[in-house]
Amino acid sequence: MTRGALALLIHGGTDNWSPERWKARFDQVCHDRRVLQLPQASFNPADVHYAAVWKPVPGELAAFPNLKVIFNLGAGVDALMADKTLPSVPLVRVAVDDLTNRMMEYVVLHVLMHHRQEPYLRESQRNGRWAPKYQWPASAICVGIMGIGTLGARAAHVLQQIGFRVVGWSRSRKQVEGIECFAGGEQFDAFLRRTDILVCLLPLTADTRGILNRDVFGKLNRASPLGAPVLINAGRGGLQNEADILASLDGTLGGVSLDVFSREPVPADSPFWTHPKVVLTPHNAADTDPGAISRYVAEQIARFEAGGALENVVDRARGY
Ligand code: NDP
Ligand code: OXD
Numbered sequence: 001m002t003r004g005a006l007a008l009l010i011h012g013g014t015d016n017w018s019p020e021r022w023k024a025r026f027d028q029v030c031h032d033r034r035v036l037q038l039p040q041a042s043f044n045p046a047d048v049h050y051a052a053v054w055k056p057v058p059g060e061l062a063a064f065p066n067l068k069v070i071f072n073l074g075a076g077v078d079a080l081m082a083d084k085t086l087p088s089v090p091l092v093r094v095a096v097d098d099l100t101n102r103m104m105e106y107v108v109l110h111v112l113m114h115h116r117q118e119p120y121l122r123e124s125q126r127n128g129r130w131a132p133k134y135q136w137p138a139s140a141i142c143v144g145i146m147g148i149g150t151l152g153a154r155a156a157h158v159l160q161q162i163g164f165r166v167v168g169w170s171r172s173r174k175q176v177e178g179i180e181c182f183a184g185g186e187q188f189d190a191f192l193r194r195t196d197i198l199v200c201l202l203p204l205t206a207d208t209r210g211i212l213n214r215d216v217f218g219k220l221n222r223a224s225p226l227g228a229p230v231l232i233n234a235g236r237g238g239l240q241n242e243a244d245i246l247a248s249l250d251g252t253l254g255g256v257s258l259d260v261f262s263r264e265p266v267p268a269d270s271p272f273w274t275h276p277k278v279v280l281t282p283h284n285a286a287d288t289d290p291g292a293i294s295r296y297v298a299e300q301i302a303r304f305e306a307g308g309a310l311e312n313v314v315d316r317a318r319g320y
Pocket of ligand 2 (some may be wrong): 076
């Protein structure tokens with residue numbers, strides 16, 4: 001039997017998104033199906049049943065009349081949701097341990113870095129200054145996680161094991177052992193008031209765009225043992241008001257770690273490159289591994305063709 005082809009549409013522009021590397025992995029796991037690395041000279045669009053994509057050009061997916069499932073090769077689907085011509089077939093996002101653990105590492109690293117005052121200590125070293133500062137125990141600090149989903153829940157669990165107090169905020173109410181959970185707009189302020197280190201792992205949707213703003217920063221725990229609260233954003237750049245972040249570094253925020261930005265790569269003249277209270281990483285918090293994710297896609301296709309249900313299907317009305 002000829003199986004429907006899988007089309008790969010990858011426009012990442014960074015080294016992890018080399019289409020050739022992804023094609024080689026998909027060839028290994030899709031033994032009995034054609035894997036088309038697009039653009040490809042000769043193929044019939046009607047043969048394509050599945051598309052595995054990262055930032056496809058808007059309109060590109062509408063060219064396949066027999067498409068059955070779109071697999072986004074990352075966790076966030078905001079780029080796809082912006083495509084008004086996106087075919088109305090199931091859209092599956094990534095939720096795999098490999099990615100979840102990478103994000104957990106990033107969050108733990110940056111929470112510890114601010115908690116243990118590493119930016120101050122490194123600056124002291126550069127200036128040849130021996131100036132110890134009292135280090136609070138983890139139990140003195142409350143980490144607030146915006147988005148207790150796949151990524152946020154794992155990070156919360158490990159932070160709690162280290163000894164931090166952890167609170168979480170989500171759209172729907174959650175019950176997570178050891179974590180005080182808040183939900184919805186009406187509990188947002190109570191969540192913020194508890195928080196010394198704010199970690200954002202929200203998806204970018206119409207409801208969350210610009211949610212990291214000066215008003216929100218002003219509601220964080222003003223009596224934080226750290227001196228001033230800290231922001232860590234690894235969700236999406238569109239969640240943050242960047243002018244507000246820079247203005248808030250006057251003392252409303254004590255420091256920030258940002259992995260995502262409204263413009264990526266960050267322009268050469270952006271103050272984020274050089275500001276002493278900013279730790280910048282190049283959208284690198286949790287790389288998507290071609291091996292783990294091609295296996296995840298191949299398993300989902302096999303289950304789907306055997307009549308089973310797809311997992312981690314995006315709710316298009318919610319936008320994530
Ligand atoms: P999930 O869908 O599993 O979790 C999203 C969480 O956000 C859920 O808890 C959800 O609430 C909550 N949420 C969504 N909208 C709202 C809202 N309006 N108000 C309050 N809470 C809300 O996503 P993941 O954890 O897998 O991924 C989160 C995001 O991380 C991705 O969308 C992506 O943008 C980003 N990401 C960044 C990477 C990087 O390298 N920087 C790598 C991978 C992902 P509820 O549980 O009630 O639905
Ligand atoms: C993702 C990402 O959404 O890498 O997976 O940003």
